Amino acid sequence: MIDEAVVQRVLTAALRTGGDFAEVFAEDRRASSARMDDGKIEELTSGRDRGAGIRVVRGDTTGFAHTSDLTEEGLRGAAEAAGAAARGGGGGVREVALTRQENPQTHEVQILPDDVPKARKAELLLKADEAARASGGAIKQVGATYGDSHRKIMVANSDGLLTTDDQVRTRLMVSCVASGDTGMQTGYEAPGRTIGFELFDEVDPADVAREAARRALVMLKARPAPSGTLPVVLKRGAGGVLFHEACGHGLEADLVGRDASVFRDKVGTQVASPLVNLVDDGTYAREWGTYAIDDEGHPAQRNTLIENGELTDYMWDHLRARKAGRTSSGNGRRQSYHHLPMVRMTNTYVLAGEEDPEEIIRQTPYGIYCVQLGGGQVNTATGDFVFGITEAYMIENGEITHPIRSANLIGNGPEVLRAIDAVGNDFDTWTGTCGKDGQGVPVSSGQPTLRVAAMTVGGTAA
Amino acid sequence: MSDLLQLAERIVGQARPGEQVEVFLGRSHHTEVKVFDGAVESLSSADTQGVGVRVIADGRQGFAYAASLEDPIIAETLDEARDNAGFGTVDEFLGLAAPDGVEPVDLDLFRPELSAFPTERKVEMALELERAVRAADPRIRGVESADYGDSVSESAIASTEGVRATTRRSGCSIVASAMAGEGTETMTGSGYSVARTPEDLDMAKAVKDASEKATRLLGARKPPSRRLTVLLDPSVSASFLGLLSSGLSASSVIKGRSLFAGREGEPVAVPFLTLVDDPTEPQAWGAGRYDAEGLASRRNVLIQDGVLQGFLHNTYTGRRCDQPSNASAVRGGYRSTPGAGSRALSLTPGDRSQEQLMADIGEGLLVQSVTGLHSGANPISGDFSVGVEGLLFRDGAPAEPVREATIASTLQRMLLDLVALGGDLEWLPGGAAGLTVVIGDVQLSGS
Structure with a gap:
């Protein structure tokens, strides 16, 4: 993307104001999408984002500038701006010798989406539309979006690192509206993987559409969700977002470092039920949050965060790790070259346990069973978090009964982790986008079927 | 030029x-x-x-x-x-x-x-x-x-x-x-x-x-579940206006995703509610001379005295509905095509301050902030359930702080259960102005 000698000179220029560390992050991202709604292919979109972000660190201060001009002049301009922002006193000339780092790849991409004819992408959507509408007369609207991205990144820094990565992601999203006596309800399904167009060798758009339609139709029969504290069983895959919110964010070293996490000073202590084993794994082949290197050039890792309920470590990026005198855990990510990296999750999941998932439901006299969740939010300083349910049912006398309307569940991270009293022997993952400080990055979360003994369900029924 | x-x-x-x-x-x-x-x-x-x-x-x-x-x-x-x-x-x-x-x-x-x-x-x-x-x-x-x-x-x-x-x-x-x-x-x-x-x-x-x-939240506890009157702080009511906004887009109406579809000329809210989108209002953060298709911005009354007046149109939705655009094209910058939506929503304010409203109502919950709007509110079905932090009040005066609780209702009901609007209108970052909103009989979920 940028000539090695130019990168070297730009890093030298960046350090001229006395910085301790300088980094060039260059990115060339091509994205394409197709949107179908109301029975029509509304439009295809092509996007190109190319540029570089340069940061200079001096003491505890980071200076940052970015540019879409990848010429040596443009990069030097950004380097000088970042250097000035870090406001060094002394300075002088520090030469940087770069060593190219090769990275292990977790998997190969088979079909680059750039090589797939646009008409084929549009066809997927029409197929989805047809399948969803055939699911029932109550399906009144179908929206479907296909999206792919090919992101090439290059990271070079004053520690001598020079490395590159190619990240390809493909996703299909289908949403349906069903209409009945109780008004309108919605259903959504959106599989995505860090692979190319071969996604559709394993994912049939018609199946995705039928699943979204089924969900909307089920919700037409839903009754108001209960209000109050109940046991909550989370189906495999669906509940991973609970861990993402209940403790994932609170284990990010930047939030811990600023005393904004309830998990501060808790490494080595019991923070969850002994049934809980939590990992964050950027090497999980083909998953939505996977990469060979993070956006600071550090190879992805599989990091154990909670082992048998005991907190073993936080997640780290370059800066926070350097301050703590350790190495990064490969969790330094950024949305694009416009942004500074920070500590982010990748694929965060709870390992399978030993119980039969069906037995967990049978052993629940009264509670709710969550099949799909719709995202969440956490205040890491208080530990309070919410997540939405988009498909859920009542459990009565150990059996799944009627569906309930969408609602948020609210809990406190440390309390909920301790209240997990059953973990199943199954497993699945869920694809999502994680937002933090205005930056969105692709992540996944996963878990076996499990039960939280008590959580507050925010419905309207008494 | x-x-x-x-x-x-x-x-x-x-x-x-x-x-x-x-x-x-x-x-x-x-x-x-x-x-x-x-x-x-x-x-x-x-x-x-x-x-x-x-x-x-x-x-x-x-x-x-x-x-x-x-x-x-x-x-x-x-x-x-x-x-x-x-x-x-x-x-x-x-x-x-x-x-x-x-x-x-x-x-x-x-x-x-x-x-x-x-x-x-x-x-x-x-x-x-x-x-x-x-x-x-x-x-x-x-x-x-x-x-x-x-x-x-x-x-x-x-x-x-x-x-x-x-x-x-x-x-x-x-x-x-x-x-x-x-x-x-x-x-x-x-x-x-x-x-x-x-x-x-x-x-x-x-x-x-x-x-x-x-x-003021120190000592906050999870409250017992009950139905009660809630006061939404201006920043919270502005977020709720944002949820209503999608149903007022003609694009949602055409595609069958609006809870207001087919309701033009009908009462959809209490008679003292008037909702306007006015990007020519200089104080509005979303103000602009033009909409996202380059037509001059104008004031659009969406709900007048509780009656739905019409929807927000761009050129495409206007043509679909055989009427001109009312300059409500919106876009998220150069990366997307224009949709139809609001930029500067506000409710016509009442005349009482938050303190006066609290004193007049006597007992309820003042909602200071909400969480999970994106996961717990469905602008198509109208169902919403959000996490809240705030203060219970009793005899018109602030009492215990509350956390780890939710309030839930539907947007349709909320518009009809409004009790009063405050006089404390303020323009906030984003696409709406906030003011204190009082809603009766809302389900609070806690312990």
Whole structure:
């Protein structure tokens, strides 16, 4: 993307104001999408984002500038701006010798989406539309979006690192509206993987559409969700977002470092039920949050965060790790070259346990069973978090009964982790986008079927 | 003429016969200062620019964008948009906006002083903000974040249909999040101020809000579940207006995703509710001379005295419904095609302050902040359930603070269960003004 000698000179220029560390992050991202709604292919979109972000660190201060001009002049301009922002006193000339780092790849991409004819992408959507509408007369609207991205990144820094990565992601999203006596309800399904167009060798758009339609139709029969504290069983895959919110964010070293996490000073202590084993794994082949290197050039890792309920470590990026005198855990990510990296999750999941998932439901006299969740939010300083349910049912006398309307569940991270009293022997993952400080990055979360003994369900029924 | 508009015209000039081409160009300069523990944690400064090209040919639409204004990339973008148009479905209603003779109002959205404001002063403001929040109350344990940010941006739209529109705006903000409490208890509160130029930022208000919101929640408990009257703080009611907004978009109506579809001329809310979208209101953060298709902004009454008046239209939805656009095209910058939506929603205020409302109502819950709006509110079905923090009040006076609870209802019911609107209208960052809203008989879920 940028000539090695130019990168070297730009890093030298960046350090001229006395910085301790300088980094060039260059990115060339091509994205394409197709949107179908109301029975029509509304439009295809092509996007190109190319540029570089340069940061200079001096003491505890980071200076940052970015540019879409990848010429040596443009990069030097950004380097000088970042250097000035870090406001060094002394300075002088520090030469940087770069060593190219090769990275292990977790998997190969088979079909680059750039090589797939646009008409084929549009066809997927029409197929989805047809399948969803055939699911029932109550399906009144179908929206479907296909999206792919090919992101090439290059990271070079004053520690001598020079490395590159190619990240390809493909996703299909289908949403349906069903209409009945109780008004309108919605259903959504959106599989995505860090692979190319071969996604559709394993994912049939018609199946995705039928699943979204089924969900909307089920919700037409839903009754108001209960209000109050109940046991909550989370189906495999669906509940991973609970861990993402209940403790994932609170284990990010930047939030811990600023005393904004309830998990501060808790490494080595019991923070969850002994049934809980939590990992964050950027090497999980083909998953939505996977990469060979993070956006600071550090190879992805599989990091154990909670082992048998005991907190073993936080997640780290370059800066926070350097301050703590350790190495990064490969969790330094950024949305694009416009942004500074920070500590982010990748694929965060709870390992399978030993119980039969069906037995967990049978052993629940009264509670709710969550099949799909719709995202969440956490205040890491208080530990309070919410997540939405988009498909859920009542459990009565150990059996799944009627569906309930969408609602948020609210809990406190440390309390909920301790209240997990059953973990199943199954497993699945869920694809999502994680937002933090205005930056969105692709992540996944996963878990076996499990039960939280008590959580507050925010419905309207008494 | 601005150089951006010249560039946009030059690209439009490359349209082929039979093609409609619209070019949206954006350029901005941002600065952001984050401080922590008395020192600058990061200082970012950056220029961003981009182009979005929409091509309509043979009744089909294609779009492409790029984060660059370099000639070869612009040429590639136009080619891609043109190529993409070949794959859309033929739709006779597709078409670009044509100038409709409405003159844009003059709005003072750009203040040149911001560009001249020295970086050192920005850093000082962020440091001062952090110091002041920390010193505001002995119970403040720390400051989770204290940031200063600003941007100066301009955009230009030109099209083969004769649209020529430019906009320039400046904005800056300070925002801080305070942490209060000792030992195992922590409560947080945030405060902010936004303005067109740094001299107009209200640091005292940002500090007071962050400090008071965090400290007044100390001792908060999960409340027992019950039905009660809630008062939504202005920042919370503004978020709810944002949820209503999607149902008022003609695009949602056409596609069967609006809970207001087919209700024009019918009562949808209590008779004292009037809802207006007015991007010509200078105080509105979403104000602008033009909409996202380059038509002059105008005031649209959506609900008058509780009766639904109409919807927000762009050119496409207008053509579908056989009526002109009411200049409600919105877009998220150069990366997307225009949708139809609101930019400056506000409710006609009542005449009582929050304190008076609390005194008159006697007992209920003052909701200070909500969480999980994106996961727990469905603007299509109308169901909502959100996490809340706030204060119970009794005999008209604040009582116990509350956390880890939710309130739930439907948007349809909420509009009919309104008890009163406050007189405390304030324009907030985002697309709406807030004021205290009182709603009766809402389910609170806790223990």
